[in-house]
Structures are given as structure tokens and as C-alpha cells.
Amino acid sequence: MDKGKYFHGEDVNKIWGQYFSEVDKHLKNIPYEHGKVIRRELESHAFEAAQADSAETELERLKTSFSNLGKPEYIVPPMVAEALIEIAQKSNNPLDVIRAVTFQIGSGIVKTCLSIMIGILALLSGILFIMAFAKPFAPENVGLYTDDGGTFTFGIIMNTGNLQEHLGYSIVPIGIVLGLICYRLTIYFLKYLK
Numbered sequence: 091m092d093k094g095k096y097f098h099g100e101d102v103n104k105i106w107g108q109y110f111s112e113v114d115k116h117l118k119n120i121p122y123e124h125g126k127v128i129r130r131e132l133e134s135h136a137f138e139a140a141q142a143d144s145a146e147t148e149l150e151r152l153k154t155s156f157s158n159l160g161k162p163e164y165i166v167p168p169m170v171a172e173a174l175i176e177i178a179q180k181s182n183n184p185l186d187v188i189r190a191v192t193f194q195i196g197s198g199i200v201k202t203c204l205s206i207m208i209g210i211l212a213l214l215s216g217i218l219f220i221m222a223f224a225k226p227f228a229p230e231n232v233g234l235y236t237d238d239g240g241t242f243t244f245g246i247i248m249n250t251g252n253l254q255e256h257l258g259y260s261i262v263p264i265g266i267v268l269g270l271i272c273y274r275l276t277i278y279f280l281k282y283l284k
Contacts, residue, residue: 102148109136109156116166119193124173128166135159171197175280187212187276194283201283208279215272221246222265233261 113132117125139155140148159165174193178186191212194205224246225232235243235253243253257264 102152105149105152105156106136109162112162113166116162116170119189120170120173121177124177125170128169128173131169132159132165167197172284175283179277179280182273182277184212184216184273187280190280190283204279204282208276208283211272211279212276215269215276217245218265218269218272222262222269225259225261225265229259230255233257 110129110133113129114125117128120128136152136155136159139158140151143151143154145151145154171190171193174186174190178190188209191205191209194201196202197205221232228246230250231248232246233244233255234257235247235250235255237243237253247253
């Protein structure tokens with residue numbers, strides 16, 4: 091057989107190529123190596139099913155194999171979502187977490203709500219880290235403040251005229267610890283998106 095040709099008939103190889111070019115379109119959201127693994131897995135299932143089928147022609151066997159496997163637009167996105175989650179969990183990279191979470195939005199009400207919750211937790215983690223690292227550079231504008239009426243304000247505040255700051259530089263370790271806790275919770279909750 092020619093390189094890249096799994097079957098004897100040209101029409102069968104053409105259908106094979108069309109199916110897997112559709113698969114490739116859905117794999118563009120993940121790193122090449124992970125996409126290659128998913129594609130090989132699908133190729134293996136399709137090829138083995140086609141070889142095991144009892145139909146007389148290769149074309150019939152391949153069509154039955156693809157029919158049993160399912161359309162790429164239905165089977166590939168869940169595999170991509172799982173791969174993105176695994177990448178985020180292993181790398182602990184915030185960009186990978188964002189990629190995994192945003193890919194899940196629109197995948198059903200439960201996954202969308204969970205994705206939004208995880209995204210908010212990741213955002214809170216980022217804000218806490220920013221506050222912790224901004225305090226030494228803008229000590230008058232970062233912290234926990236109260237006004238004369240007793241209203242609390244927490245964050246990076248531009249106008250602190252009538253506000254009294256309470257935490258001082260202890261916001262640095264508090265922000266780092268709470269940021270780490272929020273980020274670890276973000277990574278932990280990713281497993282529920284699978």
C-alpha cells in the first residue's frame with residue numbers, strides 16, 4: 091500500500107481521508123502531540139472495526155465502521171475537552187486552565203455553570219496575587235479598607251481619601267496564600283468537567 095493508504099480501493103482511501111480531515115478540523119484547539127494521539131486512537135478504532143466487519147467490500151466495511159464510530163463533530167469535542175483538562179491539570183499553567191474552561195462553555199448547562207464557577211475562582215486567584223505583588227509598589231491603594239460608615243472595601247482602590255486601611259503589609263502573605271488556595275481549588279475542580 092502507498093504511504094497513508096490503508097485500503098486497496100482509491101474511493102475507500104478518499105472516504106478515509108475525508109473523515110479524518112473532518113477530525114483534524116476539530117483537533118485544532120489542542121497541541122499537536124495531543125491531537126495526534128486522539129487521531130491515532132480514532133484511526134485504530136475505525137481500521138480495526140473495518141477489518142473485523144463481515145461486509146463483502148472494503149467500502150461497505152469502512153462506511154459501517156464510520157457509522158458505528160460516529161460523526162467527528164460529535165465524538166471529537168469531548169475527547170478534546172478531556173485532553174485540555176488533562177493538560178491544565180498537569181501543567182498548572184493559568185493559560186491552559188483558561189483554555190480548558192472556555193472550551194467547556196456551551197457543552198450543556200451543568201458544564202457551563204461549572205466552567206463559569208471555575209473561571210471566577212481562577213480570576214479571584216489572579217486578583218489576590220496581583221494585590222499581593224502590588225502592595226509594595228502602591229501601599230496606599232491596596233488592602234482592606236473601611237469608611238466612616240463601616241463599609242468594607244477590599245482590593246486595589248484609587249481614591250482612598252476617607253478610607254482607613256486595616257491589614258497593612260500583611261496583605262502580601264494573605265494574598266499569596268489565599269491566591270494559592272483558590273488556584274489549587276481551580277485545578278481540583280477541573281476534574282469535574284470531564
